[in-house]
Each structure stands twice: as structure tokens, then as C-alpha cells.
Amino acid sequence: MRLSSLADYAVVMLTAAARHAGAGADDARLSAAMLAEETGVPLPTAQKLMGRLAGAGLLTSARGTGGGFRLARDPAAISLAEIIEAVEGPIAMTACVEQGRHDCALEAGCRVRPHWTAVNGAVKGALGGVSLATLAGVPA
């Protein structure tokens, strides 16, 4: 029940990005180096994270000189659950909740499993109800 450090860093970096996006130039260039220095996250780690977030569709990336990243959507349209899933993979508290995996030997007659899906949904809903805009403190 603990978030990985990478997910934590991702949230901090995206909130910083959201504040930049809302503070002036709409399509401001956001380089990994810039956000790394601003947030205190080590640069190589920041690069890895930005890449993963871009792969998940939360950021759009541009290569070459003057390239960088940009938020793919409005901060209000990005949920905390999406950020976490982009970094850590699907939110599945137990193995039996994750689709496509059936490793649990007890799965057949397990009486706890249906409750797990409900609990998992509740947690996922709580995380999905928080937007990046809220986290960043941007009122709009």
C-alpha cells in the first residue's frame, strides 16, 4: 500500500508542469532538465519518467534541439489514477483482480475474490476523482 518513489516524483513533476502551462505561454516547452532542476528530481530519473509518461499518452514529446514535452490534455482532465497507472502499471491490489492473469491456485472457490474487486474499485475511484489541476493548486 505504498506508492513507489517514481510515481511520487511523476506527480510532483506533472504538477510543476501544470503550473507552467497555466502561468502564461500555453504551449511552453518543458524540457526534462528544466523540470528536474525545479523539482529536485535527479536528471536521469526525470528523463526516464518523462519518457514513460509520454508513452502513456499524458505528455507529447518532441525531439531535437528546442524539443521537449508538453501536457497532452488539460490538467483538469488528467486524473491521479492515470498518472499512477502510467508509472506503476494497472491498479490491481491483488493478482486475481488483474485481467489476463490467473495465477492464484484458490481462484476457483475463493470466497474473498468478489470483495476484492469491490475494494479495488473503491480505491481506484478515490484516485480517479482527484485531478492534476487540484493537485497543482490551479483553481481553473
Place this chain on the structure above:
Amino acid sequence: MRLSSLADYAVVMLTAAARHAGAGADDARLSAAMLAEETGVPLPTAQKLMGRLAGAGLLTSARGTGGGFRLARDPAAISLAEIIEAVEGPIAMTACVEQGRHDCALEAGCRVRPHWTAVNGAVKGALGGVSLATLAGVPA
């Protein structure tokens, strides 16, 4: 955002114990070997878990021949959050939420932190609202 296997096993074993407790003899002896065989959890792992749950106060233990474990409280008075915390430690999604630890260099001016405490509380509340009796399927 994934539960450790040990926590998953603990829930399965405690639900089995709750069903035993409600099914007849009130102070039935529950040996680790018995629950291990019934749930499919490897015996040494089950022993380790039972010990940890007893140390957390969810089970009372008795040594010697004819010893074993017993639920310390009514299944309805044991929450899922307590079980998870007994196995995995405090539920703290980020380091800055956990009391007594201040490792985050950004802590001073971090604008995300107050939101984390709210999110953490919501998740903890969702887990605290589910009782062991509900998980076990015991109506009473």
C-alpha cells in the same frame, strides 16, 4: 499500488479463521498448520504471518501442546486496513505522509503535500470501512 502477497495471504487466512469462529465452538483452536492446509498457503509462510498478526494484536497466541491462535476480536470489529497495516506497516502512500519521517527535500515548500494527506485519508477510509466479517461472507 499493489498489495504484497503476504497481505493477501493474511486476508485469506483470517477470513478462513472467521468462518471457523462463527461456525460452532466459539473458542476453537486454530493452529497454523490447519489454516495453512485449508487455504493452500505454505506452512512456514503461514507461521510467519500468524506471528506477525498476533504481534499486531489481531490474534491471541498460546504456546505449547494444544496451543494455537484465536481471533482477538469479533470479525465485525476488525477492519481490512488493520490487517494490511499489521502485515505491511502503516498505510502511507508517500514518505511525507508518514509521521516521524522527513526525508523529502522538497517538504518545506511542497504544494502537493496537503493534497497527499487528503488522498491518503480517503484510501485509508475506504479500506477501514470493510470489515473482516464482510470479507468472510458472514452475515452477522
Place this chain on the structure above:
DNA sequence: TCCAATCGGACTGATTCGTTCCGATTGGCA
């Protein structure tokens, strides 16, 4: 008094996580 059964803590191996480094690609400039 001895023995069998059970809990409790210590040790080892494996998997995952976090970090770092180097190559591939692109736009600007002479």
C-alpha cells in the same frame, strides 16, 4: 521426568525497484 507439539526469531535466495549511462534522432547554424 520425558516427550511431542507449537510458536518465535534468524537466515538465504529471488524479484523488483531505483538509478545511471550511452546511443539514436532532430532542429539550428555557419
Place this chain on the structure above:
DNA sequence: TGCCAATCGGAACGAATCAGTCCGATTGGA
């Protein structure tokens, strides 16, 4: 038009935590 600098992208390394296993300490009964 060719070169260079800046940036993203993926691959490799080290560390920490987790899951699993084993053996010793303690207790009740024969």
C-alpha cells in the same frame, strides 16, 4: 549543404525489499 549541439529513447548496473525456509525456545500432556 554539411556540421554541431541539444534532446529523447532504450539498455545495463547496483541496491533494497520481499517471499520463502529453517532451526531454536517454550509449553502442556503422558
